[in-house]
Amino acid sequence: xxxxxxxxxxxxxxxxxxxxxxxxxLTLFLTAIWLSxxxxxxKLNDIKDIQNKISxxxxxxxxxxxxxxSMSCKDVSASTLSDELNNLAEKITYSEQNIKNxxxxxxxxxxxxxxEIKDYLLMQKIQQKCNMPVIPIFYFYTTRDxxxxxxxxxxxxxxxxxxxxxxxxxxxxxxxxxxxLDTLKKIFKVDDKKLPAIYMDDKLYTGFQSEEDILKIxxxxxxxxKARLDAEAKAASSTNKSSTSTDR
Amino acid sequence: MTLAxxxxxxxxxxxxxxxxxxxxxxxxxxxxxLEKHKEIKxxxxxxxxxxxxxxxxxxxITVPAYNEGLNVKKTVESLLKLNYPKNKLxxxxxxxxxxxxxxxxxxxxxxHPQIKIFKKENGGKYTAQNLGLENTQTPFLGCLxxxxxxxxxxxxRIMNYFADPAVMAVAPxxxxxxxxxxxQRAQKTDYELQIYVKKMLAFVNAIHxxxxxxxxxxxxxxxxxxxxxxxHQTEDQEIAMRMQQNHMRIEHAPDAYxxxxxxxTVKALYKQRTRWIYGFIRNxxxxxxxxxxxxxxxxxxxxxxxxxxxxxxxxxxxLFTGYNLYNYVKQKxxxxxxxxxxxxTTSFKIDPFFINTSAILFISIIVYSxxxxxxxMGHKILHGKAKFNLNIIWFFIVYSIVxxxxxxxxxxxxxxxxxxxxxxxxxxx
Numbered sequence: 001x002x003x004x005x006x007x008x009x010x011x012x013x014x015x016x017x018x019x020x021x022x023x024x025x026l027t028l029f030l031t032a033i034w035l036s037x038x039x040x041x042x043k044l045n046d047i048k049d050i051q052n053k054i055s056x057x058x059x060x061x062x063x064x065x066x067x068x069x070s071m072s073c074k075d076v077s078a079s080t081l082s083d084e085l086n087n088l089a090e091k092i093t094y095s096e097q098n099i100k101n102x103x104x105x106x107x108x109x110x111x112x113x114x115x116e117i118k119d120y121l122l123m124q125k126i127q128q129k130c131n132m133p134v135i136p137i138f139y140f141y142t143t144r145d146x147x148x149x150x151x152x153x154x155x156x157x158x159x160x161x162x163x164x165x166x167x168x169x170x171x172x173x174x175x176x177x178x179x180x181l182d183t184l185k186k187i188f189k190v191d192d193k194k195l196p197a198i199y200m201d202d203k204l205y206t207g208f209q210s211e212e213d214i215l216k217i218x219x220x221x222x223x224x225x226k227a228r229l230d231a232e233a234k235a236a237s238s239t240n241k242s243s244t245s246t247d248r
Numbered sequence: 249m250t251l252a253x254x255x256x257x258x259x260x261x262x263x264x265x266x267x268x269x270x271x272x273x274x275x276x277x278x279x280x281x282l283e284k285h286k287e288i289k290x291x292x293x294x295x296x297x298x299x300x301x302x303x304x305x306x307x308x309i310t311v312p313a314y315n316e317g318l319n320v321k322k323t324v325e326s327l328l329k330l331n332y333p334k335n336k337l338x339x340x341x342x343x344x345x346x347x348x349x350x351x352x353x354x355x356x357x358x359x360h361p362q363i364k365i366f367k368k369e370n371g372g373k374y375t376a377q378n379l380g381l382e383n384t385q386t387p388f389l390g391c392l393x394x395x396x397x398x399x400x401x402x403x404x405r406i407m408n409y410f411a412d413p414a415v416m417a418v419a420p421x422x423x424x425x426x427x428x429x430x431x432q433r434a435q436k437t438d439y440e441l442q443i444y445v446k447k448m449l450a451f452v453n454a455i456h457x458x459x460x461x462x463x464x465x466x467x468x469x470x471x472x473x474x475x476x477x478x479x480h481q482t483e484d485q486e487i488a489m490r491m492q493q494n495h496m497r498i499e500h501a502p503d504a505y506x507x508x509x510x511x512x513t514v515k516a517l518y519k520q521r522t523r524w525i526y527g528f529i530r531n532x533x534x535x536x537x538x539x540x541x542x543x544x545x546x547x548x549x550x551x552x553x554x555x556x557x558x559x560x561x562x563x564x565x566x567l568f569t570g571y572n573l574y575n576y577v578k579q580k581x582x583x584x585x586x587x588x589x590x591x592x593t594t595s596f597k598i599d600p601f602f603i604n605t606s607a608i609l610f611i612s613i614i615v616y617s618x619x620x621x622x623x624x625m626g627h628k629i630l631h632g633k634a635k636f637n638l639n640i641i642w643f644f645i646v647y648s649i650v651x652x653x654x655x656x657x658x659x660x661x662x663x664x665x666x667x668x669x670x671x672x673x674x675x676x677x
Contacts, residue, residue, distance in 0.1 A: 014452065014546060021279050025272045032610035039605040046601060091601055098606060144250055151579060152586035159587045211587070 040099045047095065047108050050088050051115060057084075058118050061126075085119060086161065088112060089171065093154075096143070110178045116170040117180050123168065133224045135164075137200040137214075139171040140190050149208040153196040156211050166224045259568055260608065266561040267611050273554040274618035277448040281625065284451045288629065289408075290503045294331055294401050297408060301333040305407065307388040307464065308338045310380025312373050316394035317349040319509075324357060326397035331404055339363045340380040345370030373460070374476040374483040381475050390464040395509045397425070398462055402504035406464050409499045416496035417465045417488075418504070419446065419458050423630065425507040430642045431517055435510040437623060437643035443502055444626035450500035454546035456528075456555070457485045458498060462506045469496060479534070482527025489535040492547040502629050514646070518654050525658035528555055533666060559655050566652035 092112055095105050120136055127134050139157055141150040157169050172181055174192055184190075188199045194206035201217055215221060298304055309327055313320045320341070327339055339362055343351045357363040366379055377391050388410070392398060398420075406418045421443050424436040449455045458465070463484065473494050479486030491498060511517040532555060538548040623643075628634040 011542060011545070014549075017276070017279060017283075017452075018549065021272060021276045024279070025268065025275045028271065028275070028614055029268055029611065032614060033607045036605055036607035036610055043601055043605070094602060098604065146250060146252060148582055151582045155583040155586045208586075 040095075043091075043095065044099065044104050044108065047088065047091050050084065050091070051108065051111050054084055054088065054115050054119075055111075058115065058122060061122055062118075085116065088115075106176070109173060110176055113172050113176060113178055113181050116172070117184065120168070120170055133166045133220075133227070134168055135166055135200075135218055135220060135224075136168045136170060137198055137218075138184070138188060139169055140174045140185070140188075140195060140197045140199075141171065142174045142192070142195045144175060147195055150196045152208055153198070156209070156214070160211060160214060160221075164221050164225060166228075167218075167221060255571075259571060262564055263568055263608060264611070266557070266564050267615050269557045270561045271611075271615050271618060273550070273557060274615065274622065276550060276554075277445065277622065278618065280448045280451050281444075284448075287451070288447060288502060290629065290632070291401070291405055292503070292632065295404055295408065297404055301336070304333045304336045305388050305410070306336045306338070306386030307332070307390065307403065307407070308340060308380070308384040308386045309462075310340045310342060310377055310384075310389070310391045311394055312342045312344055312376030312380070312391065313346060313350050313354075313394040314344040314370065314373070314376075315346045315348045315350060317346070317353050320350055320353050320394045321356070323392055323394045323397055324363070326400075327392060328362070329400050330398060330402070331400045332407075334362060336386075337362060337403070338384075338386060340383055341365045342376040342379050343367045344373065344376040372478065372481075374478060377483070378475045381470055384467060387467050388464055389467055390462055391460060392506070393461045393508070396422075396461040397507045399505035399507070402462065402501070402506060403464070405504040406462075406501045409501055410464075410466070412497075412499075414497045415499045416469050416491060417458050417463060418499045418501050419450075419455060420462045420464075420504040420506045421446075421500070421502050421630070422459055422461060422506050422508050424510045426509060426512075427639070429512065431514055431646060432510050432512060433639040434642040434646035435517065437627075437639045438647065439510075440626035440630055441619075441623050441643075442626070443629050444622050446500045447502050447629065449546075449551060450498065452546040452550065453497055454492075454549075454551045455498040455500060456488050456492065456532075456547060456551045457482075458488045458491075459506075460484045461508055462504070472496075480527045480530040481523055482531060485527055485531045486534070489531055489538070489547070492544060493535065493538060495544075514650055518650060518657075521651070521654040522657045522661070525559065525655055526661050529559070529658060529662040530666070532556070533662070559659065562651055563655055563659070566648075 089112070092105070092109055095108070096102075099105055123132075123134055123136065126132060137157075139153065141147065141154060143150075154171070157171070161167055161169050172184070174185070174190065174195055188197075188204055190197050190199070190204065191206070196208065197204055197206045198209055198214075199205075200214070203217075205213075205217070209217075311320065311323055311327070316323075324339065324341065327337075330337060339357075339360075341354050341357065341363060343354055343366070345368060351367055354365045354367075358365055364383060366383070368376070368379060373393075380391065381389065388407070402420055406420060409415050409418045422439055424432060424439045427433045427436055446455065460483075469491060473490050473496075476483045477486055477490075488498060511520050532552050535552070538544040539552050541548050620640075623640055624634040624636075627637075
């Protein structure tokens, strides 16, 4: 009788333990998921901040351009803006692969594509006016259909972009639902069956283009690089001179 | 959505399920530990059970030996050195049809007052154990594999638990004796982990194996539920499950040490573990009627399900990691084929943005921390203090690489033989 009672008590305690363990496990589990989504949201907000800043910069430049129709070319620096766009591109690509909240990432991507187009339009104006060494290329890729050539192409373009600051790579996800992008696709006659596609030097190139291919199509890049290196060497020697002169 | 994306989603869903269940089991042990850790009795010095030698209970230990001519003497000598009254301790040596000099070695003990020796035709370890059982006159009995040795104090420490009349069997703590290479060092950690798990299972009366080396039983156990049975080469699991089915309490003595030789090579370890896991699966299937039945208690709620969960989780984790690794290598190969290994142009920036903050990572960290806790507690129960040692790293490396293969092999064998035994049964109808 007593042992029976004891057995029953044990069972109640055992069942209670299973329930307690379930809730502890659930709490830990949900905490992990919540923490991850909290940090990821923070990251997406970081992207939004960068986008807002770029958007502001572009509008400000545009306005300046319109106000002064003859903006001093000295004030324009192409490199700073493109650096930020690159930084943004990296973060968006990373978020696309690692953050599960795809709706929000897609929105960020759309905004980014729009900023790229705006940046291009502004750059075109500045280039005409100030004769700046800038070469734009448009790159269309897809994240669907296991596009292995797109992975390769993206790697080649990032490398080129790092080597030649004069190169401005505007990359677009072909499948993004954005009317401005649709217009761009129509203008360049980009076909979704021939991705990756690159529009450069007023022509559309489809399929994977190696670094050598691109350098062949855009010989100016090498020229610009040479000019840049020469200027750097000059600057270095002049600072050397000035530093030796101050030493005296 | 592409096929790859669907695949990824399915894999992640499975990941969440398996990691939740694995974490559940670890937290269960943790909760039991927090509840009961004050009841873990560890004696570090010899104990005296009774003032009077006559109060000690008689114990018979069977040593089944098959081709153990090299080891059997050491095993017997270790038993004779047990700190237990000589007139209360008896040994039965059984030569199970060895082809080597085992029988000649046993001859040395033929006139020993505590020892009886038997020779029989080869029939498997359980038949030798049953022969010992038939010739046992004492109220307690056990068995010691001839590749193991006992600590002189272990019998006293085990017998201490039988002061509680409800305790029907006591499992010892098996310690890996040698650590000559990485494989054996890895196993040392595994055995330490088992100490913790076993003790926690004992607290909730859910032990599913009374290990061949030196588990001690009341003789009445076999009188009530019958002798050892042929059970997928893991008779020490079958008897424990049969005891659980009959509501018999199994305890664990964390300070009763049995030293065993562990496999030296990966191949030998693989073979041993395949046999163990195969035996677990088959025995668990034979006793599946215990699962989730209130009247059989925790064995059906935690031990058997958690065994299946760990088999499935390790296999899944292997698949999951393999799939991700394959994708990663594929991506990297593509990139290297496009731009070469020239990484100097992409400057390395430290931006906290790019630190992985996925839920999968956080959950993995929690699960691994809980496993680490178990490892440390096992180490602490054995050595008295928790200390990090390199064996833990070897454990993770060796087991995460090899365990999936023995698990897979065991599962395949179990499915194949389960089916064939089933068709046999149908044919015989």
